[in-house]
Amino acid sequence: MKKKILIIRSISMQQLDNLMSKLYTEYPEDDLYILTHSHAIKRCEKYKNITEIIDYERINNFSIFHIPKNINEHDFDIIIIPVTNISGVGFFNVFLMSLRIKSKKLFLYNLQSKKKEIKKREIIFNFFKSILFSTISIFVTIILSPFIISHLLISKIITK
Amino acid sequence: MVIVSIVILSYNRKEDIRESLEKLYSYNLNNTEIIVVDNGSSDGSAEMIESEYPSVRLLKLKENIGVSGYNKGFAISKGKYILILDDDSFPSENSVKRMIEEFEKDKTIGIIAFDVRNYNSYNQVSKQDENKEQEKKTDKKRYLMGFNGAGAGIRKQLIDKIGGYPDEFFLYWNEMDLSIRVLNEGYKILWVNDIISYHKYSPKNRDSQRGPFYYTRNLYWIILKYFPLFKGIGKILKLLYYSVYFGLEQKTVIYLKASFNAIFNSKIAFKNRKKIKKEIIENIRIEYRLPFIIYR
Numbered sequence: 001m002k003k004k005i006l007i008i009r010s011i012s013m014q015q016l017d018n019l020m021s022k023l024y025t026e027y028p029e030d031d032l033y034i035l036t037h038s039h040a041i042k043r044c045e046k047y048k049n050i051t052e053i054i055d056y057e058r059i060n061n062f063s064i065f066h067i068p069k070n071i072n073e074h075d076f077d078i079i080i081i082p083v084t085n086i087s088g089v090g091f092f093n094v095f096l097m098s099l100r101i102k103s104k105k106l107f108l109y110n111l112q113s114k115k116k117e118i119k120k121r122e123i124i125f126n127f128f129k130s131i132l133f134s135t136i137s138i139f140v141t142i143i144l145s146p147f148i149i150s151h152l153l154i155s156k157i158i159t160k
Numbered sequence: 161m162v163i164v165s166i167v168i169l170s171y172n173r174k175e176d177i178r179e180s181l182e183k184l185y186s187y188n189l190n191n192t193e194i195i196v197v198d199n200g201s202s203d204g205s206a207e208m209i210e211s212e213y214p215s216v217r218l219l220k221l222k223e224n225i226g227v228s229g230y231n232k233g234f235a236i237s238k239g240k241y242i243l244i245l246d247d248d249s250f251p252s253e254n255s256v257k258r259m260i261e262e263f264e265k266d267k268t269i270g271i272i273a274f275d276v277r278n279y280n281s282y283n284q285v286s287k288q289d290e291n292k293e294q295e296k297k298t299d300k301k302r303y304l305m306g307f308n309g310a311g312a313g314i315r316k317q318l319i320d321k322i323g324g325y326p327d328e329f330f331l332y333w334n335e336m337d338l339s340i341r342v343l344n345e346g347y348k349i350l351w352v353n354d355i356i357s358y359h360k361y362s363p364k365n366r367d368s369q370r371g372p373f374y375y376t377r378n379l380y381w382i383i384l385k386y387f388p389l390f391k392g393i394g395k396i397l398k399l400l401y402y403s404v405y406f407g408l409e410q411k412t413v414i415y416l417k418a419s420f421n422a423i424f425n426s427k428i429a430f431k432n433r434k435k436i437k438k439e440i441i442e443n444i445r446i447e448y449r450l451p452f453i454i455y456r
Contacts, residue, residue, distance in 0.1 A: 014361040017278030039305065039445070042353055043275065059445060083453070089410045090453035130409075137404040141397055148400065149393055152384070152426055159430035 002030050003077040006054075006101065009036035010062060010094045011082045013043050015111065019082050020047055022113045033076070035068070064096040076103040081118070086110050088118075092130055095123045163191040164256055165237030165316070168245045169229045171199040174208055176248035176360060181213050183250040192256065193217060195237060196247075197229040205247075226330035227309075234316075234324045242314050248360040249276070249310035255355045259313040262352055270318050270347025271339065274311030274357040305445045306336040307349055311357025318342060326381075328428050331370070333378035336446065340386050343440045373418045375451035376403065380422030382446070384429035386436045396423075398448060406452035415452065 005027055009016060023032065031051040034044050037059060044053050057068055079098050083091045088108045095118060098106055106118045166184065170177045177196065184194060194216045198206040200223045209218050219232050234242060241263055243256060251259075251274065259272050312335070322341045325334040339349055376399070383395045403415035422429075 012361075014276060014278045014359060018280055018361065021280065046275075046353070061447075061449060085454060085456050087456050089456060090406060090449065092409075133405050133408045136408060137401050140404045141401045144400060145397055148396065148423055151423060152393070152396070155426045156389070156430050156433075159427050159433075 003027065004031050004033065004051075004074060005078045005080060006033045006035060006074070006076045006103065007080045007082070008062065008094055008098065009034055009040060009044065009082075010091060011084050013040065015082065015084065016044075019109055019113050022109075023080070024049070030077075033074070035071070062094045062097045064093070064100060067097060067100045072100075072102050074102065076101065077105065079103040079106045080109055081106065082109045084111060086112070088116075092123075092126055096127065099123060161191055162193045162238040162240075163260060164189070164193075164241050164243055164313075165233075165239030166192060166194045166243045166245060166256075167230060167233035167237060168194070168196045168247055169199060169227070169233070170196050170201060170205050170209075170247040171224055172201045172203045172205065173247045174201070174203045174205040177205055178208060178212070180245065180247060180250040181209070181216065185213070187253050187256070189256055191239075193238060195219065195233045197221065197233040199224040199226070199229045225327075227325040227334040228327045228330075231324040231327065234319050237316060240316055242316050242319060244309055244312045244314065245357065246310040246359060248279075249357050251311060252356040252358065255311075255357065258352070258355045262350065262355070263313065263315065266348075266350075268346070268348050269350045270315060270342040270345065271307055271349040272313040272355060273305075273307035273349055273351040274313070274355050275351065275353050276308040276311045276357050276359050279358045279360040305349065305351075306339040307351075308359075309335045310359040313355075314338075314342070315347075318345065318347065321345070326432065328381070328432065329374070329378045331374045331378075333375065333382055336444075337378075337382055337385070340382070340436060340440060340444060341434070343444070344434070344436050369412075369414045369455075372412075372414045372451055372455040373421075375454065376415050376418035377422040379446075379448070379451055380419065380426075381429040384422075384426055385433050387441055388438075391441070395448070402449065402452055410452075410456055412455070414455070418451075 033052050033054060034050055035054045035056060036044055037056045041053050041055060054068055054071060058066055079101060081091065081094050081098060088110065099120060108116045108118050196209055196216050197219045198221060200221050206218060206220045209216050221229055241260065262272055263269055322345060326337045342349060380396060380399055383392045387395060400419055403419045407413055407415045
């Protein structure tokens with residue numbers, strides 16, 4: 001039976017070109033869907049055999065606070081999240097958003113197109129870790145802000 | 161008469177630049193000059209070009225000066241249009257012709273952003289897509305976006321007026337910096353889907369700290385150069401927050417190092433500060449998280 005596979009375009013088109021060749025081989029008979037920002041829809045049309053290109057409808061980063069209308073009319077077998085690095089760090093917003101899309105499995109494909117399954121419990125664990133990091137980062141930013149702002153203002157005045 | 165000057169920056173990629181030049185010469189392009197700026201390569205790239213491609217205008221620099229090298233090439237170019245390429249990229253066969261057509265059709269186009277595709281897809285998607293007449297459709301949306309320096313056309317007169325890439329950047333975000341100035345002059349950046357270049361996208365060196373350092377520092381400088389003061393401070397604090405957050409997540413201090421470097425050397429950015437139209441600052445698409453997602 002054909003699988004429904006959603007590729008979230010979280011990487012550059014060049015990297016996606018590479019990955020698509022791999023995915024065509026890995027899922028030759030399955031239905032591939034691409035979720036992408038509006039500005040990249042035209043660029044995704046060059047890929048052959050894509051069942052549907054879904055518009056993210058926003059220009060901002062992928063976020064848990066927004067998923068496209070009607071995306072959950074689909075029940076995906078697999079969600080693919082490609083990342084621009086080796087480990088997937090920095091893509092937590094995409095993982096988090098994927099929790100709101102109906103799917104059975106979630107795979108990360110890294111820069112070298114290596115595949116790793118991501119369990120939903122890992123994302124939830126990382127969610128709590130991100131809250132801790134966010135709290136520390138806000139605190140550090142608040143502490144450093146007065147020094148940085150005053151330095152920049154002085155620097156700007158001197159440069160004038 | 162030279163219509164297009166192809167300017168390529170080369171640094172230690174002898175085989176790649178050879179392949180790019182081979183492709184360009186195989187197209188038999190008329191009214192075109194090829195300028196290669198060699199950024200002090202130590203692998204014999206410059207010598208190879210001299211001996212195998214004597215008609216190339218070669219500028220041999222003594223050291224690697226980063227993207228500033230392009231400016232040296234722009235300065236000596238004679239064409240009405242400049243085609244910017246990397247040493248590991250080349251356009252598809254009809255793209256130079258199509259680029260000229262688009263520039264001639266609309267005088268308000270400042271930059272034509274090529275559809276930069278992965279080199280590995282060269283044999284898979286290119287031929288059919290390039291040759292079909294019905295595929296020659298353009299996406300005329302006004303993109304307030306940057307472009308990819310592995311394939312882009314720009315009017316020479318525009319470069320003469322507003323300058324080329326920012327000398328102070330060395331690497332990364334140079335395209336965005338130039339894009340902001342081009343848009344500010346009232347020109348458009350157009351992406352056209354049948355104007356294609358192929359780029360050898362490399363997944364190597366992701367552990368090098370050079371990428372995250374320059375990506376982070378130069379983004380601060382773009383904000384300091386072009387954003388209104390208070391809006392800019394907000395963005396600077398956002399970047400600082402990201403530097404701490406992603407530093408913790410990736411167990412690295414490189415983002416903070418780059419942040420402090422950008423801030424303590426902010427005079428360099430302020431010296432090049434320029435007033436930019438409000439609608440450009442509001443609509444330009446800058447991916448603020450980009451510096452933090454390429455490492456490790």
